[in-house]
Amino acid sequence: MNDTDRRLRVVVWGENRHEQAEPHVAEIYPDGMHNAIRSAIEEHLGERASVSTALLDDPEHGLTEERLAETDVLTWWGHAAHGEVSDEVVERVHRHVLEGMGLVVLHSGHWSKIFQKLMGTTCTLRWRSENDRELVWTVDPTHPIAQGVPHPIEIPQQEMYGEQFDIPKPDEIIFISSFTGGEVFRSGITFRRGNGKIFYFSPGDQDFPVYHHKDVRRVIANGVAWVASDRPARALPTLLRYESGDFFNGGGYQGAMHNRGDAE
């Protein structure tokens, strides 16, 4: 029930370090992973979305207040340089998510500052980078994000991410993956935080051409469409006092020592 007359404004955030430092990554993703992700969204959402990119090395990582205010959905891929993301930008992105901006966290973004801050946990997992095959099984066949892909999705080469994945219980588990080694992982999951929606999707890696896989590309585009807010405006949940019988006009909080209305 989004307005059909306004395009979804999507920003694909990329760390863009592996592509610069490692030739084998640059070979797989000559335009950077961010542009592979961007093209996946454009391919599937077409005229419904307007997609741009932002990079770690851009001023303020490309995520100024002004830009976030005009962003409906942000996707996040980081890995080698989580620590270089400034706390100020993380706070800013966090606030925008709580206000209603959609967020899609991809693969190694599980260990980003923004995902950890939204989850409240370590977001650690078990891991191995070999040539495991990943199978992505749908366990919530009614979910919009699961539409248009086979059951299972087969990814010939992929890094292994396994349980225990230290996250809060997801609102929805859409996909569960297995790997050649026998490990399993909750690989497609959703969370609501504040007025915002979050989709985490683990398939995708710098060492393997996973962002060129047609089903992975479809899921990412589905996720972008799903996390977009249906709400009319961005708003941060705020603590307000409401008098009895007045449900709509909250007043400002006066501080803990002025708690009682009858005392003021």
Added chain:
Amino acid sequence: MNDTDRRLRVVVWGENRHEQAEPHVAEIYPDGMHNAIRSAIEEHLGERASVSTALLDDPEHGLTEERLAETDVLTWWGHAAHGEVSDEVVERVHRHVLEGMGLVVLHSGHWSKIFQKLMGTTCTLRWRSENDRELVWTVDPTHPIAQGVPHPIEIPQQEMYGEQFDIPKPDEIIFISSFTGGEVFRSGITFRRGNGKIFYFSPGDQDFPVYHHKDVRRVIANGVAWVASDRPARALPTLLRYESGDFFNGGGYQGAMHNRGDAE
């Protein structure tokens, strides 16, 4: 399935400011709210628990590394001085919860740094301190925390806490409250974070004698028993590499640029 031969070590943390600054609070809670809460736990768990208190004005707020390491369950009541709790202690408590320490967050503790950090949201709500009656309805009648109390619990005088309560979707909603003014609130809820269990329970206030209410006292004791870990030892979830076929001997993470096993 806890060992029955070891007593639960419970620390009741109290801010203890209203009791010092406001005579009407001191009158209701002459020994401080923390001691009212302590006695509720002792009353119901008896020999099963060993309960002590810790206060904001204690060195390190009474929550040193050594003490937390010997604490099975921590309860948290704060209100006027959330901002005075040091970030270092918050980090420490957070880590212990993820390692498996149980946490019971009470009433205005919803806005504490530790609860916000665990939730990842603002934890704001709508609010009014008048003489509302609160009714606490059980919606999960099978839950251990709901045992031994009437349906509903009637609290004659209480502060109003109402929705939108900006929290992640709880793992379990045990109680939902209504207030004289017609507001509703998810007043008894659980969360797992890391290897730890959390129970938030909103009834309880400095301005009203809620911690002397027999059913509220029972629920708090039930909550303490429930958040206690069944695990044999405290452990922080940690990111480790596991070779194919070896499920039990994880190796240390070598950094993002040494991702591939075959490259090392």
Added chain:
Amino acid sequence: MNDTDRRLRVVVWGENRHEQAEPHVAEIYPDGMHNAIRSAIEEHLGERASVSTALLDDPEHGLTEERLAETDVLTWWGHAAHGEVSDEVVERVHRHVLEGMGLVVLHSGHWSKIFQKLMGTTCTLRWRSENDRELVWTVDPTHPIAQGVPHPIEIPQQEMYGEQFDIPKPDEIIFISSFTGGEVFRSGITFRRGNGKIFYFSPGDQDFPVYHHKDVRRVIANGVAWVASDRPARALPTLLRYESGDFFNGGGYQGAMHNRGDAE
């Protein structure tokens, strides 16, 4: 992500007994409650939906195999005559829901055979028909069904439905209501069953003009849009055998005594 080029085919099922037997109901709903509900959906979904009605006293209650096969969403209102709904039709509707037909269950439909069969519980509640005011609070502000209505929705006169509502834990709790008497109720909830989605919404009654309330009408239309399937085709989950390495071509089950593939 439904096709925008096909209209949603909605059937509003009505018991239509109170309207015939009780003048005070006929006065509130001169065209029957089913037509009030139908007009609510048409008002909000407009060209997106094609809405018809079916009644208990129609042959096969208006729910033949052919009609259900061409129905995307069914809404259900029953009360006085749950027992008159034939088990055969209940089985048929149940199968269509599992295959992917959306279902919106309204108010006293909580005690219908079809809702009980889908839930597996008694679906009982506490109840009182007086002139309670109902307040409907949103607890999932990101949900599409919650869009376009105030927080709270105020319903001046309404029957009271209160907890314990004996249902499985809902997938999502969107609305929680309070009543003048202080009772609370999980009044807007969702469930997935098989490949189908279900929305239960309690506001609405034969004795009060609730189906003329503008916010209630909006929620019902939102619910109809949300339960509509995103899947390309109707399919019943079926038990099949899959050989190792073949993920897509399941074979028929041969019976329990022919369990082992290697024995055949």
Added chain:
Amino acid sequence: MNDTDRRLRVVVWGENRHEQAEPHVAEIYPDGMHNAIRSAIEEHLGERASVSTALLDDPEHGLTEERLAETDVLTWWGHAAHGEVSDEVVERVHRHVLEGMGLVVLHSGHWSKIFQKLMGTTCTLRWRSENDRELVWTVDPTHPIAQGVPHPIEIPQQEMYGEQFDIPKPDEIIFISSFTGGEVFRSGITFRRGNGKIFYFSPGDQDFPVYHHKDVRRVIANGVAWVASDRPARALPTLLRYESGDFFNGGGYQGAMHNRGDAE
């Protein structure tokens, strides 16, 4: 918080057909699978439980009203003869679960009448009986049922059960399994229905010695302990009318045409 002075009364229900009809099954389970399951519970719960068995071919399948009234926890294993279980007994067991009797459903019991009735879905899955290895991974490390077993549990030979498992969203997912073929399955899950708790656990099969596996035995015993009710008495949720201001004395329902209190 069960009484420690009363032993848990457990009934292990067994179909006992494969053991009679198939020599290779009788060889693995010379005393029947039901006795293997019984001994697992006795081994781990010891004096805490009093365990007996009931069989399909007993009068009323061994599940008379009197016996169920004195049963705290029922475990269910069936496969070849689901259809021979009488509907009357299924109704009876269903009612007792809603009243508070704990239920542990094992392996092929997923397709039993009682599980389908409680779930409201087909409970189908994908399947293959070869010599797959099953790995059972813990995804809810705080859950009492997950205590005392390795992560993962390794089962050398097992039937494959795979997703789509057509069940409602579980209240808790404790275990997720993978199989040699790459399939995944939500293999340890809980549900509340009415006042009762349910644990479904898939590892276990007539063709393989899974019920002799030490970790599987531990999980079953953990499950039995967990589903046992904490409530003081068995009670079926019942629809009652409550007058305003009286929260505790519900009156009988008078029928749909006597809805309004003011009319009587």
